Amino acid sequence: MNRRTFLVATALLVFTGIAAMLWQQAGQEIEASACNTAELGLSGDAPLELWAIFSRDCARRYVEETPDEAPRLIVTLGFPSVLFEHLSKREALQVISGAMNEGDRGFFAQDSEILARLNALPRSPEIEKIEDFLQFLPPGDAPSQSPDSAWRLSVLPIWNDAKAAALFVQGCETVDCQASRTSCPGEVGLIDKLKLAQGDARLSDVAALCPISHEWILALRRAGIVDTLCTSTLQVNAAMNDIEILERGCFPEDMQLMSYDALSPNDAVMFLRERFARQALAEIDRPSLDYVANYFPSAAAYLLSGKIAE
Secondary structure: OOOOOOOOOOHHHHHHHHHHHHHHHOOOOOOOOOOOHHHHOOOOOOOHHHHHHHOHHHHHHHHHHOHHHHHHHHHHHOOHHHHHHOOOHHHHHHHHHHHHHOOOHHHOOOOOOHHHHHHOOOOOHHHHHHHHHOOOOOOOOOOOOOOOOHHHHHHOOOOOOHHHHHHHHHHOOOOOHHHOOOEOOOEOOHHHHHHHHHOOOOHHHHHOOOOOOHHHHHHHHHOOOOOOOOOHHHHHHHHHHOHHHHHOOOOOOOOOHHHOOOOOHHHHHHHHHHHHHOOOHHHOOHHHHHHHHOOOHHHHHHHHOOHHHO
16 A cells, blocks of 8 residues: 555545535624733743644634634644634534544643533533543543543543553442453444553554444544644554554654655644653654645744744
């Protein structure tokens, strides 16, 4: 298989299909957003476009100031709570459910308001299912009690998180995880996830339970046993060529954005956030910033200027 021609359809790309609806509503008046740039630690001359990548409030301000780009920006920046300001509840939930089905936790990870926004909606099985999927977001923010249902255990992310893994094991004391077997290619059984959480199996062992495929990698992502802070576009294509890359996570320190063959603009955002969290923006190479410039030219130009290293 030609690795450059194998591309997968992802929910994050499908999201742009709602652009026509957003265009009609982009002019909607929205309460002015606060944007505390001092909290981000960037210099005062950093463009709003860069601040918008790291802050929900700055993203809202950016969208307000660039209404013609609102459809693309809301989806690309990954602040799903802002969708409710531009779409109907049903349309916003369709986008959010699409991300859940792809295991794209990175789409939610930076949005501190998404759970509050969901909690404010009338209760429904769909909303409760999404809330369960958003357990442990942001990553490492573990609940105090173990999940009490098979569904909540199935989507509990345990990637690189010992506390989450311990809670999963504890949850299996009340939920019959032994009865949940892996079903290829769409579902990771709780019994196999339990072996991983207990240290009785490696990720490679679980990944080898089914033939490698787009659907199987999505199942691994939904189960939260791989790093899901990148899109399925990036991860599925990378893993189809080298399954061992799942062991390393989305953005290893020794890899740049353009180390990957298939990307989405959302991956550019998530890559910048990962490097920002490690205070490594100055280490991003020129090809990666050239890709970022396709979607955020001012942010890329600022990073290329070298000011971030000052």
